[in-house]
Amino acid sequence: MFENRINQAKKLLKEFSADMLFINDPESIKYLTGLYFSLGRLFISGKSVELVVDGRYFSIAKKLNFLNVTLLEKDSFKKFIKKNDIKKIGFDSSFITYLDYENIKKSLEKEILVPINNPLQNLRLYKDKNEIALIKKSCEINWQGFLHISKLLKEGISEIELALEYEIFVKKHGAEKLSFDPIIAFGKNSAFPHHKTSNTKLKSSDNILIDIGVSYQGYASDMTRVVFLKEKNKTLEKYYEIIKEASFKAIELCRPNVKLKELDIAARIILKQNNIEHLFVHSLGHGVGLNVHEFPRIKFDNEDKDVLLKDGMVITIEPGLYDESIGGVRYENMILITQDSHEVLYPLSF
Template sequence: MTKLKSSLERIKKLQKALRAEKLGAMLIENPIDLYYLAGMQMSLGHLYVTQTKSRLFVDGRYLEAAKAQSAVPAIEMQEQSEIDFLKGAKTLAFDGDRMTYGDFTHFRKTARKAKCKCTSKPNLLKNLRLIKDDTEIRKMKKSAKFAYAAYEYIRKKVRPGVTEIELAKQLELYCLKNGAESMSFEPIVAFGKNTALPHHHPGKTKCKENDIILFDLGVMLEAYASDMTRMDFIGKVDPKLRYLHDVNKAAQQVALSKCRPGVALKELDLAARRVMKNAGLEEYFIHSLGHGIGLEVHEYPRIKFDGPDRNLKLEAGMAITIEPGLYLPGKGGVRYEDTIVITPKGYVQTN
């Protein structure tokens, strides 16, 4: 499917959702959502979608590009033009989870002039982006395979005396030189006891013999994110950390075995936790089991047994990470992460 056709199909789905919720129009101004629906990257734009039509308003910097690239008719950004487009809509939905208060006060004035009532409806876009189409899945697999190749490259650079920050920078340079648009987040390279810090920032800590090493990395490729975590051991493995690793890997496998349409997200997290609890280690699992992924590395939903998305059921086309971790403060930690896509009968790994 072409980018243009994908964008038009997504706008049709949004219009169907607007009709279902009896909403007159929706405003989209987040750059990532603009790319998803209009098919072009921009730092500033106002996309209005009504039940029957859509229009992209951009400033002069993007006008010519938008006319050539956007899936949506584009004109120059002017308040009166936006007011005229909205007349008759009566209600204007927006993503209250993303919009700043300053932007809200501005758009509320525009909506009032068009005699529209503003209402926050963040789930409209969340649900739309939740299910990936075939083109998105292909791009995500490509991004994931790139990230795995980068991991295979950097793990071969490990040696006693090298620092975390040296490896992190080598990793970034490799990815950028080989075609990644950027890293999807600051890569984590952690040695020894630093592996017990889930969001450790690589520093000057040097690798030693018999160290445990954590690599958490991902890239942006064709606008889509990848995310993976792997563990490596240098020399003789500390028995406690090996046990931690084996239990954590078993927990991930049990969670993955439940990944299929119709299963609530909380069941994945609870399944992993049961493995950890039986091993006497559940207290050392201190974060959620995973998250959605796509145009952003962290997307809706969040996978946690007591989180706000706990009752959401898996559907074919959802892309999520499964990343249990166990962390012993002052000793070390382990995490193992894969990105998967839900299929009609189960799941496939992207890498």
């Protein structure tokens, strides 16, 4: 599996007009090797592939039998370039810092650096059966965590307490970590899409926005639901029903060869009909994989708007409405694009 992914990465060299790829993004290295290193370098040329790690990871990395593994040295990069007669070096311009870029430049003689924005983007976009299984398990753990904390909702509990209960539960049930800091927002706090979970205590009149995700064997999940305690705010309750309708309209279009912008347009039509589109302040969704936020981003007017849905893509659909005077609502699901349709990875009944 990983050998095949590396072979696919080699094929990118021609597309990028490069003799080698320099990969140092830990998630991309994990995608190509199956192992995560906080410090690692992967050199890929048409002739050879070399994984360079420091002493902490060397014995683990040596178990990989489909590539060369060497200890990180000051001149590791130079040695590989000379050995493989490299002239053009492709690097991930979305990940490498300017300082790293300058240091790489200093180590070169006549070689040319070729900036590539996220070179593995299209490889990582389409998930294989193994990745899909891991993502589904990640979603399952996440959903169980949501059901668990839903039972703990009572007046007086704080956002932070609820977030902690969630984290303990999901880690006990197989999550290796959270895919992002949970957004637990009570009442008017929910009007801020990326509210920082606080010591705010729950009141009977509050709505509760819960945006959560875990990582399972490297693969992320993401979901949002809104729960009403006792005294429902009628406007927010109505808003929640409207964004659910908008979400379902977008999900209905999820099938191969549909442009991303069509999903966003479909959701916005529902919001326009209710004269509340101005309360929708972010994109409709994003890709999910090794990172919780991956290519593409779903919006009718952004650079990814004409990307076509394809079998194996995993995206979120998450319309939201935010009014600082009363609060906000968001409804988020993860969608797997299949050969001729789609699969929603969370129950839609809640």
